[in-house]
Amino acid sequence: xxxxxxxxxxxxxxxxxxxxxxxxxxxxxxxxxxxxxxxxxxxxxxxxxxxxxxxxxxxxxxxxxxxxxxxxxxxxxxxxxxxxxxxxxxxxxxxxxxxxxxxxxxxxxxxxxxxxxxxxxxxxxxxxxxxxxxxxxxxxxxxxxxxxxxxxxxxxxxxxxxxxxxxxxxxxxxxxxxxxxxxxxxxxxxxxxxxxxxxxxxxxxxxxxxxxxxxxxxxxxxxxxxxxxxxxxxxxxxxxxxxxxxxxxxxxxxxxxxxxxxxxxxxxxxxxxxxxxxxxxxxxxxxxxxxxxxxxxxxxxxxxxxxxxxxxxxxxxxxxxxxxxxxxxxxxxxx
Amino acid sequence: xxxxxxxxxxxxxxxxxxxxxxxxxxxxxxxxxxxxxxxxxxxxxxxxxxxxxxxxxxxxxxxxxxxxxxxxxxxxxxxxxxxxxxxxxxxxxxxxxxxxxxxxxxxxxxxxxxxxxxxxxxxxxxxxxxxxxxxxxxxxxxxxxxxxxxxxxxxxxxxxxxxxxxxxxxxxxxxxxxxxxxxxxxxxxxxxxxxxxxxxxxxxxxxxxxxxxxxxxxxxxxxxxxxxxxxxxxxxxxxxxxxxxxxxxxxxxxxxxxxxxxxxxxxxxxxxxxxxxxxxxxxxxxxxxxxxxxxxxxxxxxxxxxxxxxxxxxxxxxxxxxxxxxxxxxxxxxx
Numbered sequence: 233x234x235x236x237x238x239x240x241x242x243x244x245x246x247x248x249x250x251x252x253x254x255x256x257x258x259x260x261x262x263x264x265x266x267x268x269x270x271x272x273x274x275x276x277x278x279x280x281x282x283x284x285x286x287x288x289x290x291x292x293x294x295x296x297x298x299x300x301x302x303x304x305x306x307x308x309x310x311x312x313x314x315x316x317x318x319x320x321x322x323x324x325x326x327x328x329x330x331x332x333x334x335x336x337x338x339x340x341x342x343x344x345x346x347x348x349x350x351x352x353x354x355x356x357x358x359x360x361x362x363x364x365x366x367x368x369x370x371x372x373x374x375x376x377x378x379x380x381x382x383x384x385x386x387x388x389x390x391x392x393x394x395x396x397x398x399x400x401x402x403x404x405x406x407x408x409x410x411x412x413x414x415x416x417x418x419x420x421x422x423x424x425x426x427x428x429x430x431x432x433x434x435x436x437x438x439x440x441x442x443x444x445x446x447x448x449x450x451x452x453x454x455x456x457x458x459x460x461x462x463x464x465x466x467x468x469x470x471x472x473x474x475x476x477x478x479x480x481x482x483x484x485x486x487x488x489x490x491x492x493x494x495x496x497x498x499x500x501x502x503x504x505x506x507x508x509x510x511x512x513x514x515x516x517x518x519x520x521x522x523x524x525x526x527x528x529x530x531x532x533x534x535x536x537x538x539x540x541x542x543x544x545x546x547x548x549x550x551x552x553x554x555x556x557x558x559x560x561x562x563x564x565x566x567x
Numbered sequence: 568x569x570x571x572x573x574x575x576x577x578x579x580x581x582x583x584x585x586x587x588x589x590x591x592x593x594x595x596x597x598x599x600x601x602x603x604x605x606x607x608x609x610x611x612x613x614x615x616x617x618x619x620x621x622x623x624x625x626x627x628x629x630x631x632x633x634x635x636x637x638x639x640x641x642x643x644x645x646x647x648x649x650x651x652x653x654x655x656x657x658x659x660x661x662x663x664x665x666x667x668x669x670x671x672x673x674x675x676x677x678x679x680x681x682x683x684x685x686x687x688x689x690x691x692x693x694x695x696x697x698x699x700x701x702x703x704x705x706x707x708x709x710x711x712x713x714x715x716x717x718x719x720x721x722x723x724x725x726x727x728x729x730x731x732x733x734x735x736x737x738x739x740x741x742x743x744x745x746x747x748x749x750x751x752x753x754x755x756x757x758x759x760x761x762x763x764x765x766x767x768x769x770x771x772x773x774x775x776x777x778x779x780x781x782x783x784x785x786x787x788x789x790x791x792x793x794x795x796x797x798x799x800x801x802x803x804x805x806x807x808x809x810x811x812x813x814x815x816x817x818x819x820x821x822x823x824x825x826x827x828x829x830x831x832x833x834x835x836x837x838x839x840x841x842x843x844x845x846x847x848x849x850x851x852x853x854x855x856x857x858x859x860x861x862x863x864x865x866x867x868x869x870x871x872x873x874x875x876x877x878x879x880x881x882x883x884x885x886x887x888x889x890x891x892x893x894x895x896x897x898x899x900x901x902x
Contacts, residue, residue: 242716289689289715304691306672310658323645326675335691337641338673340661354624356639356670380624381577463851487852494855516798517822520829522857 243288252282259283263290305329305336305542306358308349308368310431318364321532328539334359342430346373354380360542363387365434369396384545386538388557390438397545399533400556403435407442409528409559410482410510411452417567419480419508420452425469425488428460436484439512443482457481461488463495470495479507480567486511486518486527493521493566508567512559523565531558578623587617594618598625640664640671640877641693643684643703645766653699656867663874669694677765681708689715695877698722700769704731719880721873723892725773732880734868735891738770742777744863744894745817745845746787752902754815754843755787760804760823763795771819774847778817792816796823801830808836814843815902821846821853821862828856828901843902847894858900866893 245263249256254275261271262279271279282288307322326336339356343349350373353361361382363369366389374385374395387393388401407424414422424440426433440456447454455478459469469492483489489511493503503509503523511518514529533554544551580598584591589610596606597614606614617623642657661671674691678684685708688696696717698704701724709720709730722728723736742759749757759775761768775791782789790813794804804827818824824846828838838844838858846853849864868889879886 243714287711287714289686289711310654310661319645323675323677326645327677330676335687336675337691338675340658340671340673341665342658342662351624352670356672376622376624379578379622381579461851463854490852491855494852516796517825517829517852519798520826 243286245288245290247286248279248282248288251286252278254279263288302357302359303334304356304358305334305360305362306339306353306356307336307362307364308339308341308353309364310340310342318532321535325535325538328535329542332539332543334539334542346370347376349373350376353377354382358382359546360384360386362538362542363389365431366390366393366396366398366401368434369393371395384542386542386545397541397551399538399541399554402442402556402559403438404442404445405559406512406528406530407439407444407482408446409442409561410439410512411443411446411454413526413561413563414480414482414508414510414567415446415450415452417480417508421478421480422447422452422454423457423476423478423481424454425481425483425492426456426458427484427488428458428465432484439482439484459488459492461491463491466491466495467498470499470501473499473501473507480510481507482510482512484512486513486515486525489525489527489566490518490521493525504565504567510567514562519564521566526564526567527562529560529562531560533557578621580623580625582621583614583617583623586621587613589614598623637692637694638669639691639693640669640695640697641674641688641691642671642697642699643674643676643688644699645675645677653867656870659870660873663870664877667874667878669874669877681705682711684708685711688712689717693717694881695719695721697873697877698724700766701725701728701731701733701736703769704728706730719877721877721880732876732886734873734876734889736867737777737891737894738773739777739780740894741847741863741865742774742779742817743781744777744896745774745847746778746781746789748861748896748898749815749817749843749845749902750781750785750787752815752843756790756813756815757782757787758790758792758811758813758816760816760818760827761791761793762819762823763793763800767819774817774819794823794827796826798826798830801826802833805830805834805836808834808842814841815845816842817845817847819847821848821850821860824860824862824901825853825856828860839900839902845902849897854899856901861899861902862897864895864897866895868892 245256245259249259259279262276329336339353341352346368354377361377366387369387371393374393385396387396388399390402392398424443426436444454459465483492489509493509501507510526512528514527518525518527537552537554541551580591580594584594594614597611664671674688676687681703689712696712701722704722706728709728720731722731723734725737727733759778761771779789794800818827824844828844836842845861847863849862853860853862872887872889876886
């Protein structure tokens with residue numbers, strides 16, 4: 233194994249100042265593009281040349297300490313909770329934020345409660361925190377972040393928290409759209425898959441509530457069915473299916489729906505004749521299942537609009553109008 | 568939309584010092600657990616109580632500037648390049664690093680060349696950079712990071728770069744294992760899917776080379792077939808299939824393999840009779856395809872061992888022995 237070299241060789245702004253024959257403060261003014269300080273074009277060119285020659289990269293944290301603000305946008309999200317739908321959206325958001333001069337990082341920590349999470353995020357002193365799962369940004373968590381100087385808090389959430397800029401995203405709607413469709417197709421005993429994986433409850437509970445709301449206004453009943461994202465768990469659920477007496481299932485998302493679809497078929501249970509199956513997210517492979525999977529598509533606001541909103545909040549200018557996330561049924565042959 | 572409060576309300580270590588009646592330096596010694604400075608238990612308790620009362624969270628970057636080291640472990644990886652296999656591994660790695668007192672963040676930036684990427688990562692002054700895709704840590708990129716003071720560079724890679732601690736991960740093996748299996752089953756005209764998505768070339772090229780190596784030692788030929796991760800692209804490839812005259816395909820990974828499997832079947836091409844299909848990653852749904860998908864499973868080293876290695880490099884102690892990533896064939900009915 234190769235040896236990692238000692239960090240003592242690292243280049244600092246003092247090295248750049250020495251080579252350019254200017255003060256360290258001048259290096260900082262030039263590299264951080266501080267407008268408040270006048271630096272001649274010749275000096276600026278000398279500093280930039282010295283920085284280039286030494287391979288000096290400005291230090292985002294030091295810059296943020298000096299400037300009193302950071303350019304870090306923190307997105308708390310475990311890697312495994314990010315589905316295929318959100319991942320390319322996140323990549324695009326990253327590019328859009330970069331266009332504004334921000335660095336977006338994903339913080340994958342898993343914390344027992346919202347405040348512990350907020351403390352961990354606050355340690356990095358981001359300029360902004362964007363919670364994809366709004367319920368993690370409770371009022372107390374928001375307070376921890378504000379006290380640490382985080383100046384923009386944003387969340388995709390169904391209801392707003394004081395001081396948090398909310399992109400309306402109602403997971404209740406996802407469950408409601410799925411249940412309405414199943415009721416319209418004459419199904420009356422609807423199972424709703426509840427993933428056992430940690431961190432998904434914040435999405436699964438409102439989806440369940442949405443289905444329950446629809447059921448309460450119809451003849452249908454809703455039964456919560458726990459399942460984890462594994463073939464064994466799907467097989468177990470499928471084996472217990474006849475005893476549950478359910479004629480439809482909203483399976484949390486397309487990934488769980490696909491697993492369950494196959495497990496039901498392996499048990500000789502026909503889809504959609506005996507059980508109608510609905511997923512969510514409209515992932516690429518869902519239309520290719522046999523039968524093709526009915527799903528609920530989520531239309532997220534564009535990454536450019538979300539990045540513009542973060543930038544506006546940090547600059548204290550007016551944030552653009554962002555349309556709410558829509559839940560749209562994509563009916564196919566599995567239901 | 569709720570208004571984001573002004574950052575001027577943020578609590579600093581000066582506030583903690585004032586409330587505890589100690590100097591700011593003492594607050595720093597206590598909260599950063601600096602061993603070099605003696606602080607009485609009574610003072611320590613007073614500082615901790617004041618910090619708790621005010622809801623003060625230490626500033627990781629400020630701490631790192633003072634201590635001359637950061638506790639940030641940066642993992643460059645676009646969200647969409649992280650497959651189902653790697654995402655839960657990453658979540659576990661995050662927990663293991665946290666156990667050692669490090670914060671792991673994913674940096675999703677997409678950069679045209681390795682050096683531009685390294686500059687962006689260096690701005691955050693991480694203690695360590697772990698590249699899942701070893702080819703992004705070129706010698707020049709490593710140099711940029713070292714000059715910025717990053718003290719541990721690690722990569723999953725097939726060959727080592729000077730100054731980078733390498734976890735052996737040979738994507739050539741993945742392609743070779745797939746091709747050996749197809750040749751052993753009597754296939755002679757093997758297609759290898761090359762994803763058009765940016766950032767996947769670093770994995771796809773060595774996989775192709777591995778298949779070509781096996782073919783060169785047998786009667787088989789290998790043909791690279793470009794495809795993007797969409798139903799349209801898979802359908803196009805399937806439509807062109809008869810003209811390609813291929814009797815087998817190694818489809819980069821299980822996600823592409825699943826798309827292509829369905830697209831081939833939609834064209835009336837039977838799997839495995841007319842075309843044998845092999846994926847990689849052994850994702851959960853792969854065994855549930857009709858026919859179940861043959862795949863190449865990658866056995867990554869345990870997150871605990873990788874976290875221990877990062878910690879050892881940062882402490883300057885001996886790194887543990889980490890077994891290389893193995894590529895293991897999981898034969899099923901698609902081939």
